[in-house]
Amino acid sequence: MENIQGIEDDYLSQVTASDTLTERSLTRLYFIEPNGGGHYMLLKDSNKICLLTLAPSHPIITNDLIVSAINYQANDNFNCMNNKVCGYSKAGAQFLTDCSILCSIKCEGREEPFIVRSNLSVKWTEKNEDIVKQPSLLKDAERGYIAIVFPELSEYDNDLRRWLTEEQYLACLLSQSY
């Protein structure tokens, strides 16, 4: 009790200096849609909740496109993000299949919007209101996530097998085999 290390000494004695609490708990997974589709990244927390973001190789980022609008109402009669959830179990959430559309991204100088699909079965999702208000945020690595998704656990392993690990993703980019 008498000799408790200060927080810095304690930290330096325990972990390699590059570790942070955030990095320790998040796993990165990537998905490259075939035929010139989008490139996406999942930041997977240890509790299996994921943040869906653009991958660094997504055309919007590589071509430095200006994002003009993000629309979660991807279809006239259906908005899969428009659900109210309540309680810790998120009752009232809408199930999505791996090809459900989450949103569309309009960029300046580009007729066709990018269509974002979940690419995994999802138990519930939560949109990011900030990027609707401020579309340019989409390219912000921190605040520009597209959606929080909670994978359907029964399909979880199966679905994530189709996503690439960081190594596979880098290899894939190098070989340009997508």
Add this chain to the structure above:
Amino acid sequence: MVGNCECAIIRAKMESLITEKGMRTEIIEDLAKFGCCNLCILRYLGNTEPYNYRKDEKLIEKLLFGELKKKNDNSCSKTGGRKMETDEGVEKENNLEDQDQPSRKVLKKSPCSVCLGLLDLKYGASDAVLDKIAAAVKEANIQAKSYTINLSLPIAVQFRAYFLWYHLVEKFSKIYNLYSMMKPESVCLKNAWKWICTHRLKDKVDPDSDWVTDGCLMVNISLKYEDDESECQTLGNQVRNSSDRRSKSNGLSRGGVELLFKDMTTFEFKRKFGDAPPIPSNFLVIDEICCTHIPVLVAGRYCKYSRNVSQTPWIVDGKRFHDASVEELIAHVVTPMMNADQVKFSASGREDVDVRMLGRGRPFVMEVISPKRTLFTTENMKELRNKINSSTKLISVRDIQIAERKAAAKLKDGEEFKTKTYCALCRVPEGIVVAEMLEKLNAMKLPIVLQQQTPIRVLHRRSLATRERSILSIKATPAKSPNLFKLRVQTQAGTYVKEFVHGDFGRTRPSVAEILECDADIVSLDVESVDFHWPPSIDD
């Protein structure tokens, strides 16, 4: 329902009302005919004087029937001659019976048809029964400063009480209709047994002990009756018919029976179950005696020095995530010391597994279930503290004390209001001039009001919401490493500090990262104080 006090007044009235109306003799005779023992007659007369129940059998006999005989002697008194004649007739009949078949009565005496011999000094209230109970209490070998007796009776006893009550309501409606709140017994059978037995049991167990209604050691005595099932069969059918929501083993519960008879009329009762219960041939006997001490609460504060110890064991699918937990480290010492079965741990909030708990520590309560050792001095508590502290380097405890249940409830109340102080070690990217940034943080106007959306980290087990929380004070100081700094914050309860630093993808605003306009991140966190006044401080 009716308060104890009020009930006592009404009961007292019952007995005097019966006497006033001149119905005492008639009711006594009727109860005797029904098969009541003398003590049950006292009960149904509404006699609430415990000492009457403890009197010598002959005195009770005289108390009930003595006056009867006296009245018979001078039969030409004020009351109508006609009525007295019937009294006389009945009495003579009884006397005849007594004289004719005394041997038969001695040989085979049926138990009282209401208490099934529970109040009988030769059976349910005999020294043999009390010796058995006393032996069980001693054998349990549990320390206690006070005792409470709990009787658990078969449903048949309750059913029989209703038989008698409906009978009395029908026959003496002027009296018993007025006391429907006492249904089905004017004086509770269990109470009568306790009046007769408690002081005797006390002498057998320990003459200096304290026997009260809210004692620490519960002596649970359950009694069985051989014919319980067969006698309650009709009742079981009724309960199932009327409300078959929950069917236990036989579908009968005390509450269910009570509910069934709550609004049932005498007519209906008699139609369904008949006039009287069968004459019993078996006595109530002890089925089980079980002694348990009420939970003892050990309160204190704990510190946690390891970033690999969780507050409670974290086991998923049989797999342990961490080697130790605060709960187990404390329980391993407390459980054997109190010789208990089990403990339940609760603390005033919690910290993550990778967060140290420093300073004076976090208040907690350990609920010790059915302990055998229960009496402790302050010195004992200090020993307990030392024992825990010398058993591990991962945690330490202080202010260890026995707590009252009411006081321990504060632990949870306080969760909403207490503030906490944290020390966070934060990191900014290389090459940033830390000194300027610290000034920026230290110049923030207080309180800093945060809008925190449920962090991703806990979103799987917390509901989605935006919560407003305040940072009450903030002090940033440089660290030895160039791109690290220390941040000391005092927060309102329920603030997620890690998210306050890195911003959780913009879900907590403002955040340290947002204020500094750079990727600030948290690398390490300590709780330095949980500002809560309970339990009272001892180790200062």
